[in-house]
Amino acid sequence: MQPHAKFATSFDKSHEVYTDYDPLKFSSFRVFCSCKGTVLQDPVLMIEQLLLTLIFIGGAAPVYIYFGQEMITDHRGKELNIRQWLDSQEGKMRAFAMVMTTLASLLLSFYTSIAVGRWWTMRTGGVGGIKAATVELEMFVNTLVTQEEQVLSAIRRYGRASLLLVFLWRRQSMASLRDHLVRPDLLTQGEADQLLSWDHNLHETIWGWQTGIVTMLQREGKIHSDQIFSMLLERCSKGREAVQLTATHLSVRVPMQYVHLLGWLVKLHNTVLALIMGILFGAAVRNGEIIICFQLFGRTLILPVLFNAILLINAGLSDPFGGGAADFPGGVYEKTLEKDSMGMVDARKNMPDWLSKRSFA
Numbered sequence: 001m002q003p004h005a006k007f008a009t010s011f012d013k014s015h016e017v018y019t020d021y022d023p024l025k026f027s028s029f030r031v032f033c034s035c036k037g038t039v040l041q042d043p044v045l046m047i048e049q050l051l052l053t054l055i056f057i058g059g060a061a062p063v064y065i066y067f068g069q070e071m072i073t074d075h076r077g078k079e080l081n082i083r084q085w086l087d088s089q090e091g092k093m094r095a096f097a098m099v100m101t102t103l104a105s106l107l108l109s110f111y112t113s114i115a116v117g118r119w120w121t122m123r124t125g126g127v128g129g130i131k132a133a134t135v136e137l138e139m140f141v142n143t144l145v146t147q148e149e150q151v152l153s154a155i156r157r158y159g160r161a162s163l164l165l166v167f168l169w170r171r172q173s174m175a176s177l178r179d180h181l182v183r184p185d186l187l188t189q190g191e192a193d194q195l196l197s198w199d200h201n202l203h204e205t206i207w208g209w210q211t212g213i214v215t216m217l218q219r220e221g222k223i224h225s226d227q228i229f230s231m232l233l234e235r236c237s238k239g240r241e242a243v244q245l246t247a248t249h250l251s252v253r254v255p256m257q258y259v260h261l262l263g264w265l266v267k268l269h270n271t272v273l274a275l276i277m278g279i280l281f282g283a284a285v286r287n288g289e290i291i292i293c294f295q296l297f298g299r300t301l302i303l304p305v306l307f308n309a310i311l312l313i314n315a316g317l318s319d320p321f322g323g324g325a326a327d328f329p330g331g332v333y334e335k336t337l338e339k340d341s342m343g344m345v346d347a348r349k350n351m352p353d354w355l356s357k358r359s360f361a
Contacts, residue, residue, distance in 0.1 A: 004034040010323075011167060011331035012180060019329045037325060039309045039316075048308050049301070052274040056300050059278025060285070067286040093276045100269040101303060107262050108310050114254055115314040122249050122320060127163065127328060129242025131337050134159030137210065137235040139344040145222050145232075147348070151213060156341040157186055158209050159239065160334045161195075165203035166246055167330045170321035174202075185338070204247065207240040250319055266311060270304040 005021035018037045025034060035041060138155050146152075161181055168174055168181075177196065181187045187195070195202055214223075214232045223229045253259075277300045284292040316326040 004030065005037050007037065008329050008332050010327065011164060011334065014323065017325065017327045017329045019332050039313050042312050045305065045308055045312060049305055052270055052300065052304050055271060055274040056278040059275040060282035063279050063282030064285055067283065090280060097273050097276050100272060104266050104269045104307060107265065108307060111262055112310060112314055115317045118249050119317040119320060122246050126242055126246030127333060129245065130159060130163050130239055133235050133239030133242060134337060135340050135344060137232065138341040140232060142345050142348050144228055145217050152345060154213060155210060156338055158206055160337050161187055162203050162206050162243055163334055163337065164330060165206065167321050169203055170250060170319060171323050204240055204243040207236055210239060211236040250321065253318060263311060266307045270307060273303060274300050
């Protein structure tokens with residue numbers, strides 16, 4: 001009976017995002033009771049299903065009303081009533097709907113594969129890359145160069161600021177940068193002013209400050225070999241590359257023509273399916289075929305909801321920094337980055353006696 005997911009407030013306090021979930025609860029009947037944080041809370045899904053239901057009713061009503069009347073003439077000039085015409089056309093209508101369903105399923109599966117792959121790359125190579133570069137830079141500087149708190153704190157703070165700047169950029173909130181970044185544990189007012197002095201690509205160019213820290217330590221003679229200096233610069237470069245990777249995936253989307261064609265196909269499929277199933281539903285009601293009625297309405301309900309939900313999920317995955325329910329939990333990641341970096345400092349301070357005596361004697 002525990003919740004199916006864990007939620008946290010986004011870093012800008014605008015909405016909740018999930019941080020973890022229990023796959024077992026989505027693999028049992030509990031899935032029918034799990035709604036928070038899922039696509040089922042998207043109002044677009046319900047609105048479109050309502051429109052499709054109206055189309056379904058619009059197709060069923062005329063057939064039900066004029067079911068026994070002779071209103072149609074076939075290619076041989078013979079007059080047929082609605083019942084006879086539907087008996088001859090039902091197989092073709094069902095086959096046409098199945099062809100569209102198969103095509104839409106194929107294209108949706110390919111689109112979903114691309115969207116999930118891009119999302120995973122942003123999470124591992126982007127957010128994960130920023131964290132890895134910051135934590136490793138902190139570890140190597142602390143272990144091999146200096147334990148000066150001002151230096152170590154700056155490395156942590158600038159790495160966290162880089163991550164949060166990606167969220168601010170995607171949410172069009174750069175004007176309120178000071179409100180989100182100027183605080184005792186992140187940036188000072190002076191640092192924020194310096195950051196805004198060039199006001200371009202801040203999430204990536206702030207890694208120039210990390211490089212500045214390394215070069216300052218080199219000039220002060222605290223880095224005792226060129227190999228260590230090169231290694232530290234490489235970590236700065238890796239951090240900048242991780243931000244660039246994220247920005248590239250956010251700025252360059254899946255080709256618009258493909259997404260447009262896929263969306264057009266899915267909406268056309270849903271409309272045609274609702275209309276065909278509605279026509280057959282009207283005939284089934286007239287014939288008293290109750291089971292068939294449930295099957296027809298169920299198909300109109302399940303397939304369009306599934307296809308629309310996949311489109312909406314993929315739209316959310318395309319930008320997990322933009323303020324949606326499926327966003328990355330920026331506030332959680334930022335605090336975790338701080339804790340992990342501090343953990344490296346604490347590990348240096350609390351080495352086993354035998355190791356500390358031999359390594360730092």
